[in-house]
Amino acid sequence: MTIRVAVVGATGRMGRLVCRLIEESADLELAARIGSTGDLAELLTADIAVDVTLPAVSEGIVAFAVANGVSILVGTSGWSSQRIAALESRVAEQNRTGIDRVGVIIVPNFSIGSVLATSFAAMAARFYDSIEIIETHHASKVDSPSGTAVRTAELIGAARSALGPVIAPHADQRARGQQVASVPIHSLRMQGVVARQDVVFGGRGETLTLSHETLDPSSYEAGILLALSALPGTEGVVVGLDRLIDLARVEAEAVAPVPPEDARPEGAQPE
Numbered sequence: 001m002t003i004r005v006a007v008v009g010a011t012g013r014m015g016r017l018v019c020r021l022i023e024e025s026a027d028l029e030l031a032a033r034i035g036s037t038g039d040l041a042e043l044l045t046a047d048i049a050v051d052v053t054l055p056a057v058s059e060g061i062v063a064f065a066v067a068n069g070v071s072i073l074v075g076t077s078g079w080s081s082q083r084i085a086a087l088e089s090r091v092a093e094q095n096r097t098g099i100d101r102v103g104v105i106i107v108p109n110f111s112i113g114s115v116l117a118t119s120f121a122a123m124a125a126r127f128y129d130s131i132e133i134i135e136t137h138h139a140s141k142v143d144s145p146s147g148t149a150v151r152t153a154e155l156i157g158a159a160r161s162a163l164g165p166v167i168a169p170h171a172d173q174r175a176r177g178q179q180v181a182s183v184p185i186h187s188l189r190m191q192g193v194v195a196r197q198d199v200v201f202g203g204r205g206e207t208l209t210l211s212h213e214t215l216d217p218s219s220y221e222a223g224i225l226l227a228l229s230a231l232p233g234t235e236g237v238v239v240g241l242d243r244l245i246d247l248a249r250v251e252a253e254a255v256a257p258v259p260p261e262d263a264r265p266e267g268a269q270p271e
C-alpha cells in the first residue's frame, strides 16, 4: 500500500524537489501540493505531511497537522530548541488525548555530509574554548542564521554543558555575529553558492576547521526519502537525521579491534 503525502511549500525550491521524489517513489503517492495561497485543510486528505515553507509560518502548519493527527516531516529552518520544547509538549498532549498518535521529524539539514560535520563539531566542542560558525547560503535565503548553524551551535553548547560558554571576546559588537548557545554565528548571503558551513575551533597554538559544502540540492534527496520512510513509524518529536542513522554503529565497526591471532581459524588473515 502506498503512503499518501501532502507537501506544504510545494511551489518552493525544496517543495518541488520533495514532490518530484514522492512522484518517483513506488511507495509514496502525492496527495496534495499546498502553497501560500492553498488550503491547509487539504493536508487532511493525506497519511503524512511535509513542511518546507518559511520559519514564520512553519510553527502554525505543524501545529495544525499535529492537532489533526497527521504526522509531519519538517525541513523548514527556524526550529530553535525553545520552539522544539513547546512542540514536544503539544505532541505529548495530542498523543495522550487524541485518537491518532502522531510523530514529528524535524531535519535541519537533509545532507549526510552536513549531519556528519555537525556531529564532528559536537565531538570537538569539549577540546576548544574558541568556537565560531560561518555559514554561507544563496542570496534567496530569507532567514539567518541558518537552521543548520543554530542546531550546530546548540549541540556544541550541550556538549560543553560542564565547561560553560565558549570564549567570544567583544561579542557585543555587531560584526562579531549572533550568539546561539554562546557560539557566534556569522551569516553570508551570496550569489553562486548553494550552502556551506565552516565551524572554526581555536585552541592553544592551533585551529581546526570543519567545513561542509552543498554543491547541489540533490544532496538532500537520500535524507528526505529516509525521513519519509521513518515518519509513519514515529511517535513524538525526533530532531535530526542523525537520530535516524546509527552513527555510533558505523563508528564501532570502523574501530572494531582485530581479533587476536589465536582466536582466528587456522590460516585466516585479519580483515
Ligand SMILES: NC(=O)C1=CN([C@@H]2O[C@H](COP(=O)(O)OP(=O)(O)OC[C@H]3O[C@@H](n4cnc5c(N)ncnc54)[C@H](OP(=O)(O)O)[C@@H]3O)[C@@H](O)[C@H]2O)C=CC1
Binding pocket: 008, 009, 010, 011, 012, 013, 014, 015, 034, 035, 036, 037, 052, 053, 054, 055, 057, 074, 075, 076, 077, 078, 107, 108, 109, 110, 111, 147, 220
Ligand atoms: N532541511 C534541509 O535540508 C533544507 C531546508 N531548507 C529550508 O526549507 C525552507 C524552504 O526553503 P526553499 O524551498 O528554498 O524556500 P522557497 O522560498 O523556495 O519556498 C517557500 C515555500 O513556502 C510556501 N509558503 C510561504 N508561506 C506559506 C504559507 N503561509 N502556507 C503555505 N505555504 C507557504 C511558498 O509558497 P508560494 O510559492 O505560494 O509563496 C513556497 O512554496 C527554508 O526554511 C529553508 O531554510 C532548504 C534547503 C534544505
Ligand SMILES: O=C(O)C1=N[C@H](C(=O)O)C[C@H](O)C1
Binding pocket: 077, 108, 109, 110, 137, 138, 141, 145, 146, 147, 148, 149, 194, 195
Ligand atoms: O535555505 C536553504 O537553502 C537551506 N536551509 C537550511 C538551513 O537553514 O540550514 C538547510 C541548508 O543549509 C539549506
